[in-house]
Amino acid sequence: MTKHSKEADRLRKIVEGFPRITVTVLGDLVADEFIFGEISRVSREAPVLILKHRERTVMPGGGANAANNLADLGVNVLPVGIVGDDEPGRMLLKYFRHKRIAVSGVLKDKAYTTVTKTRILAGMTHNARQQVVRVDREPLDVPGSHLTRELYLAARNYAKASDALLISDYGYGAATPALVNALREKGSLGSVPVVLDSRYRILQYSGVTAATPNEPEVEEALGVRIGQDWEKLVAAGEQVMERMQLQSLVITRGRDGMVAFDRKHKPVDIPIVGSDQVADVTGAGDTVIAAFTAALAAGATTEEAAQLANYAGGIVVMKRGTATVSRDELLHALDHSPPVTQPH
Numbered sequence: 001m002t003k004h005s006k007e008a009d010r011l012r013k014i015v016e017g018f019p020r021i022t023v024t025v026l027g028d029l030v031a032d033e034f035i036f037g038e039i040s041r042v043s044r045e046a047p048v049l050i051l052k053h054r055e056r057t058v059m060p061g062g063g064a065n066a067a068n069n070l071a072d073l074g075v076n077v078l079p080v081g082i083v084g085d086d087e088p089g090r091m092l093l094k095y096f097r098h099k100r101i102a103v104s105g106v107l108k109d110k111a112y113t114t115v116t117k118t119r120i121l122a123g124m125t126h127n128a129r130q131q132v133v134r135v136d137r138e139p140l141d142v143p144g145s146h147l148t149r150e151l152y153l154a155a156r157n158y159a160k161a162s163d164a165l166l167i168s169d170y171g172y173g174a175a176t177p178a179l180v181n182a183l184r185e186k187g188s189l190g191s192v193p194v195v196l197d198s199r200y201r202i203l204q205y206s207g208v209t210a211a212t213p214n215e216p217e218v219e220e221a222l223g224v225r226i227g228q229d230w231e232k233l234v235a236a237g238e239q240v241m242e243r244m245q246l247q248s249l250v251i252t253r254g255r256d257g258m259v260a261f262d263r264k265h266k267p268v269d270i271p272i273v274g275s276d277q278v279a280d281v282t283g284a285g286d287t288v289i290a291a292f293t294a295a296l297a298a299g300a301t302t303e304e305a306a307q308l309a310n311y312a313g314g315i316v317v318m319k320r321g322t323a324t325v326s327r328d329e330l331l332h333a334l335d336h337s338p339p340v341t342q343p344h
Helices: 001-014 062-071 088-096 145-160 175-187 217-220 230-244 284-297 302-317 325-336
Strands: 022-027 029-042 049-062 076-084 105-109 117-124 131-139 164-169 196-198 248-252 257-264 267-269
Touching: 001 088, 001 105, 001 217, 001 302, 001 325, 022 131, 022 145, 022 284, 029 062, 029 076, 049 088, 062 076, 062 088, 062 131, 062 164, 062 284, 076 145, 088 164, 105 131, 105 145, 105 196, 145 175, 175 196, 196 284, 217 230, 217 248, 230 248, 230 257, 230 267, 248 302, 257 302, 267 302, 284 302, 302 325
Parallel strands: 022 076, 022 164, 029 117, 076 105, 164 196
Antiparallel strands: 029 049, 117 131, 248 257, 257 267
16 A cells, blocks of 8 residues: 555544534634626626526624534534524524534524625526625624523533634634633633634634634734745744644635644645636635544644645635535545645
């Protein structure tokens, strides 16, 4: 058996173990709404296109997308978050129930507006649809003390019964450094690995196990410009590892793949799987952290978890809209493309 086939076989065994693990997702639950229209004509009222409505879909986004990806990978998932008593919130709950995802950790509050990102896409009958505008609806305020307390209790109870805790922080207040710190300091997490995706405040977290930022987020956090400089990338990754006291770090780099950092090993450069001519990157980061967290929970090393996350990311960006990757798709990819790394 060759080295590559041994590695692929090991990754396959990790994926086959996903149904035996449970992951709690504490995060900002988002409704991703897509409105599709066929270009009809130019308006006489203003120089804009008039679209004839054809279709509307609402999919889980943000932390809800991470949970949805975990479910499609075969993982038992326990989401913790907040939705409003509104149509997008009800649609998210209905979607989770249909997928047999537990919803007892999802708080429903009348004063809260479910975060909804509406993307309007336009195209001709036989052409690909292109996004022309996005409209975001957001809560006016972050969750109050009562909701925060309820989130803490749900996350604490679920984490105790889980093999990993995934934090999906989009800045809307359901997942915060203070909440994660409270869970850790009160011993609620034990030895459960905590994996973080934080859009705007990654360095405010400390003591988590791993993080999966993209390169622009690292550049913004550190105030640096990495570009194609490998040494700068390594230095930035090591600085994030040190400041956050991480065991593992994965920096995603779009068409340049990703780099995996581990406290005990040298950084590993993993090139993109498949074509770099992507169809849609919407929600790809949620897929990456879902696969990475599931793999860590199943006993993978940092490099193994990053390889699986790389496969998952490569698959999902070839799909339109907010999408997921199934366990069968991941196994199929492993059968047809061995894991590779790039030397430096």
